Amino acid sequence: xxxxxxxxxxxxxxxxxxxxxxxxxxxxxxxxxxxxxxxxxxxxxxxxxxxxxxxxxxxxxxxxxxxxxxxxxxxxxxxxxxxxxxxxxxxxxxxxxxxxxxxxxxxxxxxxxxxxxxxxxxxxxxxxxxxxxxxxxxxxxxxxxxxxxxxxxxxxxxxxxxxxxxxxxxxxxxxxxxxxxxxxxxxxxxxxxxxxxxxxxxxxxxxxxxxxxxxxxxxxxxxxxxxxxxxxxxxxxxxxxxxxxxxxxxxxxxxxxxxxxxxxxxxxxxxxxxxxxxxxxxxxxxxxxxxxxxxxxxxxxxxxxxxxxxxxxxxxxxxxxxxxxxxxxxxxxxxxxxxxxxxxxxxxxxxxxxxxxxxxxxxxxxxxxxxxxxxxxxxxxxxxxxxxxxxxxxxxxxxxxxxxxxxxxxxxxxxxxxxxxxxxxxxxxxxxxxxxxxxxxxxxxxxxxxxxxxxxx
Amino acid sequence: xxxxxxxxxxxxxxxxxxxxxxxxxxxxxxxxxxxxxxxxxxxxxxxxxxxxxxxxxxxxxxxxxxxxxxxxxxxxxxxxxxxxxxxxxxxxxxxxxxxxxxxxxxxxxxxxxxxxxxxxxxxxxxxxxxxxxxxxxxxxxxxxxxxxxxxxxxxxxxxxxxxxxxxxxxxxxxxxxxxxxxxxxxxxxxxxxxxxxxxxxxx
Numbered sequence: 001x002x003x004x005x006x007x008x009x010x011x012x013x014x015x016x017x018x019x020x021x022x023x024x025x026x027x028x029x030x031x032x033x034x035x036x037x038x039x040x041x042x043x044x045x046x047x048x049x050x051x052x053x054x055x056x057x058x059x060x061x062x063x064x065x066x067x068x069x070x071x072x073x074x075x076x077x078x079x080x081x082x083x084x085x086x087x088x089x090x091x092x093x094x095x096x097x098x099x100x101x102x103x104x105x106x107x108x109x110x111x112x113x114x115x116x117x118x119x120x121x122x123x124x125x126x127x128x129x130x131x132x133x134x135x136x137x138x139x140x141x142x143x144x145x146x147x148x149x150x151x152x153x154x155x156x157x158x159x160x161x162x163x164x165x166x167x168x169x170x171x172x173x174x175x176x177x178x179x180x181x182x183x184x185x186x187x188x189x190x191x192x193x194x195x196x197x198x199x200x201x202x203x204x205x206x207x208x209x210x211x212x213x214x215x216x217x218x219x220x221x222x223x224x225x226x227x228x229x230x231x232x233x234x235x236x237x238x239x240x241x242x243x244x245x246x247x248x249x250x251x252x253x254x255x256x257x258x259x260x261x262x263x264x265x266x267x268x269x270x271x272x273x274x275x276x277x278x279x280x281x282x283x284x285x286x287x288x289x290x291x292x293x294x295x296x297x298x299x300x301x302x303x304x305x306x307x308x309x310x311x312x313x314x315x316x317x318x319x320x321x322x323x324x325x326x327x328x329x330x331x332x333x334x335x336x337x338x339x340x341x342x343x344x345x346x347x348x349x350x351x352x353x354x355x356x357x358x359x360x361x362x363x364x365x366x367x368x369x370x371x372x373x374x375x376x377x378x379x380x381x382x383x384x385x386x387x388x389x390x391x392x393x394x395x396x397x398x399x400x401x402x403x404x405x406x407x408x409x410x411x412x413x414x415x416x417x418x419x420x421x422x423x424x425x426x427x428x429x430x431x432x433x434x435x436x437x438x439x440x441x442x443x444x445x446x447x448x449x450x451x452x453x454x455x456x457x
Numbered sequence: 458x459x460x461x462x463x464x465x466x467x468x469x470x471x472x473x474x475x476x477x478x479x480x481x482x483x484x485x486x487x488x489x490x491x492x493x494x495x496x497x498x499x500x501x502x503x504x505x506x507x508x509x510x511x512x513x514x515x516x517x518x519x520x521x522x523x524x525x526x527x528x529x530x531x532x533x534x535x536x537x538x539x540x541x542x543x544x545x546x547x548x549x550x551x552x553x554x555x556x557x558x559x560x561x562x563x564x565x566x567x568x569x570x571x572x573x574x575x576x577x578x579x580x581x582x583x584x585x586x587x588x589x590x591x592x593x594x595x596x597x598x599x600x601x602x603x604x605x606x607x608x609x610x611x612x613x614x615x616x617x618x619x620x621x622x623x624x625x626x627x628x629x630x631x632x633x634x635x636x637x638x639x640x641x642x643x644x645x646x647x648x649x650x651x652x653x654x655x656x657x658x659x660x
Contacts, residue, residue, distance in 0.1 A: 011635050011642075017619055046642030049595045049649035050614045058495035059509045061487060065516055072520055073480035 001029040006036045014043050338369035342377050349384060358384050365401060378402050468532035472523055483523070487516060490533065493616040494540055500611050501544040503600060511547060515540040533618055537626045541608065548604075591652050598648035602641050609634050610641035 006029045012018045013026045030037050061069075345360030361381040369377060378401035385394035466474075468489070474482035494515065499508035518539050526535060599607060608627065612618045620638070624631040 008632075008635075011620065011638055015613060015620075042646050043639065043642045045649055046644070046646035047614065049591075049645040050599070050610070050642070052589075052592050052595050053599065054592065055492060055496055055615065056499060058491035058512060061491070061516065062513050065513055065520070068517060068520055069483050070480045072523070073475060073478050073483065 001025050003029075003033055003036055006030065006033065007039065010036070010040050010043060014040065014047065338364040338367035338373065338377070340364075341367055342369065342373065345377070345380070349380070354384050354388055358388070358390075362397075365397070374401055469528055472526055472532055473528065475523055476526075483520065486532070490536060491516070494536060496615050497537065497608075497611045498540055498544060500599060500615075501541075501604075501608060502547055507547060511540065511543045515543055518543075531622060531625075533616070534622050534625050537612060537616065537618065541626060590656075591649075594648050594652045595645060598645050602644060605629075606637045606641040606644075609637040610645075613638055 006026060009018060009022065009026055013023060013030075016023075018026060030040060341360050341364030345357040345364060347357075348354070348360055349357035358381060361377050361384070364377050365374060365381065368374075378397055382394045382398050382402065385391070385397065466485075468486060471482040471486045475486070491512070495508065495512045498511050498515070499505060502508050502511060515536070519536055522535075522539070526532075599610070602610065605627070609623055612623045612626065613620065618626070620631050620634050624634045627634060629637075
């Protein structure tokens with residue numbers, strides 16, 4: 001071996017890439033060649049220098065890489081298992097595997113097109129709209145065919161009104177006893193409630209008063225929401241029986257006798273009947289936040305935007321019809337107690353008999369009127385008390401019936417009125433009236449909530 | 458298929474086992490080669506974070522290419538080819554980003570290159586890890602090597618690839634590879650000699 005050959009193989013020798021024969025030949029040459037030995041020493045020194053460098057540990061493989069390893073591994077395994085006899089057999093099972101996804105892919109591509117998505121949304125909207133209208137449709141005939149309760153809906157504008165107007169109207173109705181019956185009949189014909197009674201009722205006051213409801217009544221929303229309160233309707237339905245059995249109109253029978261009779265009779269009814277739930281949900285309706293603090297029933301009765309209410313109407317209707325059948329009689333009679341008392345108060349007030357009016361309104365409040373009416377009555381009562389200089393009582397009434405926090409008190413069953421307290425306990429399962437409350441209130445006291453519900457429609 | 462048995466198995470056989478569905482075979486391949494491969498990448502790109510990304514990417518590509526791997530070829534040849542190509546791609550992207558070349562001398566011809574001037578993080582890693590003057594100098598010398606010399610040196614010295622295999626990887630004749638290796642080793646020997654002079658001067 002000469003120096004050139006040795007020089008060419010120095011690195012192979014240094015890195016031990018030579019076979020044993022080549023290595024021994026190199027060793028022989030190097031022993032007798034100082035130049036080649038010196039060259040090798042320089043390279044060896046360079047290698048020694050390189051070995052002084054640290055070798056850094058590789059970072060751990062990322063989770064994605066490890067996952068990829070395990071994801072990649074099984075697929076070839078399948079191929080091997082099936083392809084033990086040869087690659088042809090291995091290929092065989094794959095085409096069907098590939099074909100199905102390809103077919104599915106095409107379907108998927110079509111399904112993922114924008115037009116398809118738009119069409120689907122369009123169909124959904126149509127379907128939703130249809131079901132929405134179907135939801136409304138059955139709710140109307142149901143009450144009228146099974147139960148005359150809702151048919152009295154048109155009469156609701158009559159008692160509902162807040163103050164003297166309602167009284168005058170009631171008087172007008174009672175002067176013409178057939179008016180209510182006519183209303184009932186009319187309502188049987190026109191499911192949509194209000195406009196007809198308004199037109200026939202005639203009296204200037206009555207017209208002025210009921211001018212408000214017809215506007216919403218024309219819209220289906222109004223019809224629905226009024227029907228949403230069959231409990232109320234049942235009470236209204238029951239109300240005429242009281243009137244018929246006790247014709248003396250408070251307006252015509254002045255003062256004390258009629259008042260005491262009515263009051264005592266209604267109190268008996270109050271005591272004997274299952275406590276009313278009419279009142280308790282009302283504060284809930286007025287104060288949505290409070291609902292969360294109530295018991296389960298009241299939470300259920302928590303007021304919702306009308307749109308939401310309508311959504312659940314169909315589902316709850318049957319339930320409420322059954323409840324109504326149970327409670328109709330007692331409730332209906334008792335439910336009117338406050339109305340008579342309210343009227344008496346109104347009448348007395350108009351006649352300047354403030355004490356009698358105050359007393360009547362107090363009783364009316366004690367008879368669990370619905371929240372809207374309660375507020376109306378309480379407002380008048382407070383006004384009258386203030387007018388009489390009984391500011392302390394006025395503020396008491398105000399705190400009890402008009403303050404917002406009152407709702408909490410009601411919900412917790414701490415209402416001073418025994419009937420109200422009883423109401424809470426005994427009828428936890430009658431949440432329905434609360435549904436009517438926002439509607440009724442909206443006709444009397446426009447509020448933020450009303451404007452919200454108006455916007456919703 | 459215990460790891461003890463796998464230690465005796467050739468890389469190519471492990472790759473074949475992985476293709477048969479054994480994830481552990483591939484993990485054994487990684488265990489064998491990830492450290493030299495990572496160090497090769499790290500000293501090529503001289504940036505730990507970039508090196509880590511390229512390293513993971515390289516194994517991912519090896520994983521994805523395992524099915525098409527020809528058993529006749531050597532696994533390490535393929536793996537280092539993948540890693541080297543990734544490093545070259547990275548360097549090209551750096552150039553495209555109009556970064557000045559690290560090896561272009563700044564100012565006059567004899568001035569230090571940018572790579573020598575800039576505090577590079579690869580050297581920083583070494584300094585932090587070792588704190589040894591000799592190692593710092595050697596590391597600087599390795600970093601200062603021309604890329605074609607450095608990659609050959611790294612593959613031969615740290616990855617223990619034979620010159621013929623390195624020639625396959627870099628696509629150059631084996632003699633060219635050897636001469637590059639020789640230059641690299643002589644440069645390192647110079648750095649070592651300079652250090653020894655320096656150490657002797659310190660007394």
